[in-house]
Amino acid sequence: MDSIPPSLIRLDSPIGRLEVTASPAGILSLSIETDGHLPLENSPEKPSPMLRLAKRQLTEYFAGARTAFDLPVALDSGTEFQRSVWHQLSQLPFGSVVSYGALGQSIGRPGSGRAIGGAVGANPVPIIVGCHRVLATTGRITGYSAGEGIATKAWLLDHEGIGHK
Numbered sequence: 001m002d003s004i005p006p007s008l009i010r011l012d013s014p015i016g017r018l019e020v021t022a023s024p025a026g027i028l029s030l031s032i033e034t035d036g037h038l039p040l041e042n043s044p045e046k047p048s049p050m051l052r053l054a055k056r057q058l059t060e061y062f063a064g065a066r067t068a069f070d071l072p073v074a075l076d077s078g079t080e081f082q083r084s085v086w087h088q089l090s091q092l093p094f095g096s097v098v099s100y101g102a103l104g105q106s107i108g109r110p111g112s113g114r115a116i117g118g119a120v121g122a123n124p125v126p127i128i129v130g131c132h133r134v135l136a137t138t139g140r141i142t143g144y145s146a147g148e149g150i151a152t153k154a155w156l157l158d159h160e161g162i163g164h165k
Helices: 049-062 080-090 100-106 113-121 150-159
Strands: 007-011 018-023 026-032
Touching (some): 007 049, 080 100, 100 113
Antiparallel strands (some): 007 018, 018 026
């Protein structure tokens, strides 16, 4: 099987270059530049109408003109547990926040904060599926697996007006 995604587009953003992939079913991944690199940086762009729309919506989000994404997202990878966490994350609106514990409660898995954190960190479509909106109960940022880590998460939270420690 070919490892190059069916479609691929890149764009600049205030948090670094972004790389978005999609299949006909929806957005598959969004990667944020880490240490100057993107996962598919040596692959040619293969834009599709869906990815052009994603690029436009992400540009609007970063410009402060969009607070919700209207894009199909294909969250088919991952375990059933991860997909349930990602589905809950997709329901979190712009500017809102949830704790790892409350997220666990919402999917019927109270006391599973560590596993919730792992699923949040494995989200393949950050920003569009707002994993940056998950904080410790104290409002503290405990980590972020995309881009430059905590600095990237802090920028996204500040952009949405979400207080944090």
